[in-house]
Amino acid sequence: MARKKIGKQTVKLQQPPSIVSTASTVGPKEGKGPLSHYFDIILTDDLYGENSWELAESKMLRETIRAAIQRADKNIVDIEYLLSGDLLNQLMAASFAARDLDIPFFGLYGACSTMSESLSLGAMLIDGGYANHVAAATSSHFSSAERQFRFPLELGNQRPLTAQWTVTGAGAAILAARGDGPYISHVTTGKVIDLGIKDANNMGAAMAPAAANTMVAHFEDTGFMPEDYDLIATGDLGAIGKEIAEEIVFDKGYNISKVFNDCGLLIFDNRVQDTHAGGSGCGCSASVFCGYIYKEMMEGRLNKVLLISTGALLSSTSALQGQSIPCIAHAVTITNILKH
Structure with missing residues (x-):
């Protein structure tokens, strides 16, 4: 019996997990925006010291997850599941980050809905009694997304006014069975x-x-x-x-x-x-x-x-x-x- 289900598409968590920490990283352009003082790390270089945009995105995601874990006063071994995804083919950024973190990993693809998807499934895992600590994380990078979905950057294509700018950024949240909220x-x-x-x-x-x-x-x-x-x-x-x-x-x-x-x-x-x-x-x-x-x-x-x-x-x-x-x-x- 789905006792936590309410209505057609919603669940009400009986033991709502606490988000005990977060960390955020953004690129140089995002760091010049109106929310700049809220971000934990602002990159000065889109390549982040790597040889490709894709590897830079994976590094950004990996280090953001590590920062969130540290801020929660936990160690990597305390995190029972990592739920993460990105826009790249076969979840390259998330998979390569998970390779270096040694945390049981669920790779998620919801395109730009992935942050709420990872928070949703992470909360269900904890409320269901399957874990005490879960990391939910997501990333994207302007340069890696542009050349996968649109055009090579070198072409310098003019974008129509309806177009949007892919954020170079990553966010990670640590969910816990116990905490003081949110x-x-x-x-x-x-x-x-x-x-x-x-x-x-x-x-x-x-x-x-x-x-x-x-x-x-x-x-x-x-x-x-x-x-x-x-x-x-x-x-x-x-x-x-x-x-x-x-x-x-x-x-x-x-x-x-x-x-x-x-x-x-x-x-x-x-x-x-x-x-x-x-x-x-x-x-x-x-x-x-x-x-x-x-x-x-x-x-x-x-x-x-x-x-x-x-x-x-x-x-x-x-x-x-x-x-x-x-x-x-x-x-x-x-x-x-x-x-x-």
């Missing part, structure tokens, strides 16, 4: 939504329906209303996707305008930094959550947050074959105050 209390798992958009340079519009679908499902399953949250943060819809998602949710009877923002809009100053529609990538919601949102919750300026990381499940193969873009969004409720 806690993950609810998990709403998304469905794959595809409304036929094929333009890989308009990811916000492609992902917005999935974000809205998960958000509405969360409200219907839990009975929560937008005003119950201090912040509802999507992962990387950018300016265009945020507007679309807000309209869809409003048409379903929920006004989220007062508490709704997007990590892709928070991490960059679009006008000054020329990021067009905003930020994107696995590292977008990962670094913004593990940097900005978590620290604001620790200070009590935010007490209840709905994090909805959003992902476009296209590949370089599907794009070349002219396929549309399937999308997904996963949501976690993170709260400082548990009501029994």
Whole structure:
């Protein structure tokens, strides 16, 4: 009997795990954005001393996980599972990082939804009694993602105004069976939504329906209303996707305008930094959550947050074959105050 299941897509955790530490790393461009003082490590070199962008991303992820473990006052041997993913073929960044960490590893691919996916599954592992300490982590890198999904950097292609800038960043969170919060209390798992958009340079519009679908499902399953949250943060819809998602949710009877923002809009100053529609990538919601949102919750300026990381499940193969873009969004409720 699924006694923890509520509604169609949500589980209410009986023993909500605590997020006992986080760490965040970003690249030079992200370090010049409005959230710069929230990030733990700001790289001065996108290559991070490595010979390729891909190896730089893996190193960034690995060192961010290590920093989160150290901040939790734990050792690597204390972490029972690592749940992590990225955008690269066969999860190269996460797999190569896991190779050096010697932690039992679940590789996850949810595209840019992977941070919420890893938090969701990590929380379920702990609440289910399968672990006491779990690491949830995600990364992306502008240069590695560009040449896998779009064009070689050397071409210098002009991007349309609907395009977003893949965040060079990583975030890691340590979840524990015991702790003083913030806690993950609810998990709403998304469905794959595809409304036929094929333009890989308009990811916000492609992902917005999935974000809205998960958000509405969360409200219907839990009975929560937008005003119950201090912040509802999507992962990387950018300016265009945020507007679309807000309209869809409003048409379903929920006004989220007062508490709704997007990590892709928070991490960059679009006008000054020329990021067009905003930020994107696995590292977008990962670094913004593990940097900005978590620290604001620790200070009590935010007490209840709905994090909805959003992902476009296209590949370089599907794009070349002219396929549309399937999308997904996963949501976690993170709260400082548990009501029994």
